Amino acid sequence: MADNASLKQIILQAEQPVFVVLDGAQFEDLPKSLFDGDFVHKPLYLDRGNGTADQLRTAPQLAWLDRDWHDVDKDNTGQPRPTSELMLDRLFDLVGERHAAVFWFCDAGGDVLFRHLRTINMIMLPTAVAMDRGKGYEGDPLAQPSDDAQNADHEVVLFRHADSNVMAQVLPSLTYAHLARVLGPAQQILYSADPDWSEKPMRVSRADDMPTPPAGPLKLTVQEVGEIEAKRSLAARHRRISYLREACPAETQGASNEALEEHLRISEETGKQLGLVSEGAHCRWAYLMVATRGQIAASPAVTDYIRNGGTHPDDQVGLVMKSTIAALRQQRQLEACL
Structure with a gap:
């Protein structure tokens, strides 16, 4: 404020x-x-x-x-x-x-x-x-x-x-x-x-x-615009670190900011390759990368669905996140019953 x-x-x-x-x-x-x-x-x-x-x-x-x-x-x-x-x-x-x-x-x-x-x-x-x-x-x-x-x-x-x-x-x-x-x-x-x-x-x-x-x-x-973009990228990365710590407390527990920044660097690179644009979409992809320990980026079925699923990749990654969260909850419920 x-x-x-x-x-x-x-x-x-x-x-x-x-x-x-x-x-x-x-x-x-x-x-x-x-x-x-x-x-x-x-x-x-x-x-x-x-x-x-x-x-x-x-x-x-x-x-x-x-x-x-x-x-x-x-x-x-x-x-x-x-x-x-x-x-x-x-x-x-x-x-x-x-x-x-x-x-x-x-x-x-x-x-x-x-x-x-x-x-x-x-x-x-x-x-x-x-x-x-x-x-x-x-x-x-x-x-x-x-x-x-x-x-x-x-x-x-x-x-x-x-x-x-x-x-x-x-x-x-x-x-x-x-x-x-x-x-x-x-x-x-x-x-x-x-x-x-x-x-x-x-x-x-x-x-x-x-x-x-x-x-x-x-x-x-060109130099001035580059500095503006660098400031934006740094601020966005800090916001995403806070988001990951809140959304994935178990997966990020004990992880340093430096480790999460490296994770976000990889997440941003793979997200751009998928066609993600908005900050919200990049946050969701970062969450998916943490929740699956990076395995989701190696799934052709998921990456093709995000790229070519019928709507913009930003919207597609939101659908993937919903289904992934539902699957993770079901998995945890099953583990709790064993």
Whole structure:
């Protein structure tokens, strides 16, 4: 869960203008919730008139934390003021345990920050790198694809910078120049991510020696994407170790994390050969590998069923897991009767 208490303390102690970007995809209807909470806010996606109601509801929103909708000066959003503790408390009540808030410290004001954020909604990734788009990268439903010839080696994707877990993966992986490009006019970015990424709130601050960011869209390098993928793989492996210890207590009793990591490395390799994609499917396959001591990977009948059983391998491995669990339970019941 997000560490809202620590975030609140940091924000109020800063005594400077702070704004928040909220991930609409994590709310049922974020624009309505902000309206009901009397927040001054603006959507960060450009609606060209072809966006559905659902797409507009899930768009990220920039909200002001120094005033509410009833403020006589609510329309003068370019003139920043200190954060309102009342609005901050109202925000945390809305966000709850979601990792759906990224805070921007920006002395230039909300209007300047709004214009900047609109320029980093879309970023460019190298097409030469195989990567798991995962939660951090999604096609923008309101964006037009780029046909710029000079960017033929890159693809335009949505940068979900309103999701604090995404920021925890991406920001530490960026070069100094690209970090400056993300910060734009802001002095600092603050967020609280899952424990997979950090036990404490994370922040990025502008340094005096930061270079002038390159003009144009943020274009990640092969090395940056590689670092992001490495962080994801490590976090996924830690989650799977916890899952195996919980799901297979007898089989994992006494096993070190290093031994389980080696097991997961083999499980991931064989799972990829079967066509598994989702983390859930890889967890199930890791369970099956532990429960059968690796023998299931040597069964042509099982592996062929997962690859070619009629639906996606991710779904097929779920069916195999159900039947395996039923068989193991029956075996244990028989052993208990002997």
